[in-house]
Amino acid sequence: MLEATGIRVTLGWREILRGIDLFARPGEVTAIVGPNGSGKTTLLRALTGEVDHDGQIRLNGQDVDRLRPWQLAAMRAVLPQATALAFPFTVLEVVRLGLAAGLGAARADLPGKALRRVGLPGFEGRLYQQLSGGEKQRVHLARVLVQIWEPVAHGAPRWMFLDEPVSSLDIGHQLQVMQVARDFARAGGGVIAVMHDLNLTAMFASSVALMEQGLITGFGSPDDVLTDAALSRAYDCRLRTNHAPVTGRWILPQGAEAGLS
Amino acid sequence: MSLLEQVRQPRRRGRAAVEAIAGDRTDRARLLTAALCAALVLVALASLGWGAADDTRALPALLSRFGLAEAELRDRVIVWGVRMPRMVLGVLVGAALAVTGAVMQGLFRNPLADPGLVGVSAGAGLGAVSGIVLAGALPALLTGWLGLWLVPAAAFAGGWTSTLLLYAIATRQGRTSVATMLLAGIALAALTGALTGIIVYRATDQQLRDLTFWGMGSLAGANWSRVMLAAPLILAALAAAPFLARALNALALGEAAAAHLGVPVQRMKTIAILTVAAAVGASVSVTGGIGFIGIVVPHLLRLMQGPDHRYLLPNAALLGALLLLLADGIARTVIAPAELPIGIVTATLGGPFFMWILLRNRAVMDL
Numbered sequence: 001m002l003e004a005t006g007i008r009v010t011l012g013w014r015e016i017l018r019g020i021d022l023f024a025r026p027g028e029v030t031a032i033v034g035p036n037g038s039g040k041t042t043l044l045r046a047l048t049g050e051v052d053h054d055g056q057i058r059l060n061g062q063d064v065d066r067l068r069p070w071q072l073a074a075m076r077a078v079l080p081q082a083t084a085l086a087f088p089f090t091v092l093e094v095v096r097l098g099l100a101a102g103l104g105a106a107r108a109d110l111p112g113k114a115l116r117r118v119g120l121p122g123f124e125g126r127l128y129q130q131l132s133g134g135e136k137q138r139v140h141l142a143r144v145l146v147q148i149w150e151p152v153a154h155g156a157p158r159w160m161f162l163d164e165p166v167s168s169l170d171i172g173h174q175l176q177v178m179q180v181a182r183d184f185a186r187a188g189g190g191v192i193a194v195m196h197d198l199n200l201t202a203m204f205a206s207s208v209a210l211m212e213q214g215l216i217t218g219f220g221s222p223d224d225v226l227t228d229a230a231l232s233r234a235y236d237c238r239l240r241t242n243h244a245p246v247t248g249r250w251i252l253p254q255g256a257e258a259g260l261s
Numbered sequence: 262m263s264l265l266e267q268v269r270q271p272r273r274r275g276r277a278a279v280e281a282i283a284g285d286r287t288d289r290a291r292l293l294t295a296a297l298c299a300a301l302v303l304v305a306l307a308s309l310g311w312g313a314a315d316d317t318r319a320l321p322a323l324l325s326r327f328g329l330a331e332a333e334l335r336d337r338v339i340v341w342g343v344r345m346p347r348m349v350l351g352v353l354v355g356a357a358l359a360v361t362g363a364v365m366q367g368l369f370r371n372p373l374a375d376p377g378l379v380g381v382s383a384g385a386g387l388g389a390v391s392g393i394v395l396a397g398a399l400p401a402l403l404t405g406w407l408g409l410w411l412v413p414a415a416a417f418a419g420g421w422t423s424t425l426l427l428y429a430i431a432t433r434q435g436r437t438s439v440a441t442m443l444l445a446g447i448a449l450a451a452l453t454g455a456l457t458g459i460i461v462y463r464a465t466d467q468q469l470r471d472l473t474f475w476g477m478g479s480l481a482g483a484n485w486s487r488v489m490l491a492a493p494l495i496l497a498a499l500a501a502a503p504f505l506a507r508a509l510n511a512l513a514l515g516e517a518a519a520a521h522l523g524v525p526v527q528r529m530k531t532i533a534i535l536t537v538a539a540a541v542g543a544s545v546s547v548t549g550g551i552g553f554i555g556i557v558v559p560h561l562l563r564l565m566q567g568p569d570h571r572y573l574l575p576n577a578a579l580l581g582a583l584l585l586l587l588a589d590g591i592a593r594t595v596i597a598p599a600e601l602p603i604g605i606v607t608a609t610l611g612g613p614f615f616m617w618i619l620l621r622n623r624a625v626m627d628l
Contacts, residue, residue: 093568
């Protein structure tokens with residue numbers, strides 16, 4: 001269980017997060033959506049301890065501020081939005097960084113397995129700096145995966161925090177990465193993901209938190225939160241949800257003739 | 262599955278088995294460690310024969326200590342009293358400079374960070390010069406207590422202060438700006454240079470003679486007491502380095518990502534900065550500023566074995582010691598019987614090398 005209560009973040013004079021309560025269950029993908037500047041990424045960075053914040057965050061019942069870095073690293077992994085590497089590491093060396101952090105998981109076969117999971121088989125020997133943006137993003141997902149390879153460890157769920165995990169991926173890899181996240185959740189782990197793509201959110205998330213101007217204005221199942229009225233208000237344009245035959249909910253802007261306000 | 266696929270299947274698996282160890286440069290690094298160890302021992306022994314005196318007499322003089330050969334007193338003094346401490350000091354300082362270069366580059370996440378380039382050595386130099394010149398102005402109790410340690414301690418304080426300042430100026434939210442770091446380094450070097458100049462004006466003739474070798478860096482003043490002075494701080498720094506290796510690897514991803522990988526980032530940064538200050542302070546206080554070892558050695562090693570600090574740091578110590586002994590050999594023999602300051606040799610070789618790094622990385626360097 002992730003329980004965040006009363007989260008406030010102030011940068012300079014501006015209050016970015018104005019008192020947020022968020023609860024996420026293991027076994028689910030919890031998506032955080034909202035327009036640019038609504039505070040999605042700041043919320044994720046507060047949850048992972050990257051920005052100073054008021055309020056309390058408990059992970060599996062433990063106050064994260066009281067845990068040592070290595071204790072937290074054994075419990076959760078974080079996928080950043082973009083990472084520039086300072087030195088010419090190979091893909092294998094980058095993925096292994098996760099291996100060293102996940103306590104008790106010193107298994108040499110994991111990097112190869114993780115790379116296959118994210119669609120990068122045989123990339124071990126490539127230089128990270130020579131990869132494309134989408135490949136780099138998936139290398140880091142592999143690193144996250146090896147850090148918390150077993151979704152449940154010693155009876156407690158492990159957690160994956162993803163900051164726009166599909167932002168620079170093509171549609172095939174978007175689906176692949178979201179499936180990796182969902183599989184992790186279905187095996188008992190917890191996933192918190194900041195998402196831009198509402199359709200992927202509708203397809204893969206079990207719970208959705210809709211953010212507007214530093215507050216969560218809607219929380220619940222995709223069907224309850226991703227409604228025409230709420231989305232059109234939050235994103236300040238006219239959106240309509242349809243029902244696609246296979247994937248379920250499908251969100252589209254209303255046609256140009258209807259006028260995008 | 263078609264027959265063709267069935268035939269190809271085992272082969273594909275075979276290739277996968279080979280690829281499973283692709284990207285792993287551990288073996289290469291270990292091989293390099295062995296080669297560097299051997300080369301260092303050879304060069305260290307050979308260096309006992311280099312110099313103005315006849316080098317065929319060095320070996321008997323070396324062995325005479327253990328009763329294995331006969332040698333004249335003069336040769337024994339040259340080998341054991343002059344060249345041996347010089348060699349040991351060269352090994353210590355070379356290792357210290359190369360390892361601090363690698364640690365600083367890991368800390369700043371930038372292959373251009375080097376104590377000599379960004380003003381840390383200048384800060385340590387200011388400390389050392391203050392220690393020599395202003396010693397008389399300090400309370401006698403303090404100078405008496407510190408004794409011979411006054412100059413290394415002052416150099417350590419100077420190097421520490423400048424590293425801290427530099428890090429505070431150049432790093433915002435875990436990201437170090439290269440441009441800010443280099444410019445802050447220039448400003449820091451200019452400021453410490455000016456302060457050093459002011460202090461030098463207050464120096465007596467004897468103190469001026471003591472100060473001259475800071476200008477260019479030299480191993481010429483090596484003796485056993487200098488070795489004993491520098492060794493504790495340098496060895497402490499070298500001993501701390503392996504504990505930083507894994508953290509420095511994680512730090513390559515940025516401070517936040519390193520923390521998520523379980524690295525206690527603040528504590529590790531403190532240890533890294535203390536390590537740099539100790540090694541640079543000790544080196545500068547006994548040999549003056551010797552440039553470019555700290556930038557050339559880690560760079561060469563990254564080309565050969567990759568940037569994994571668990572192997573980069575020990576191999577940097579070995580290669581740094583090796584290169585400094587070779588540079589000292591050049592310094593001692595080019596204009597024999599006189600000798601060049603070693604700083605001139607390392608700058609002559611390291612300057613062009615540094616330009617080559619810049620040219621090579623021009624496209625990707627985020628300046």
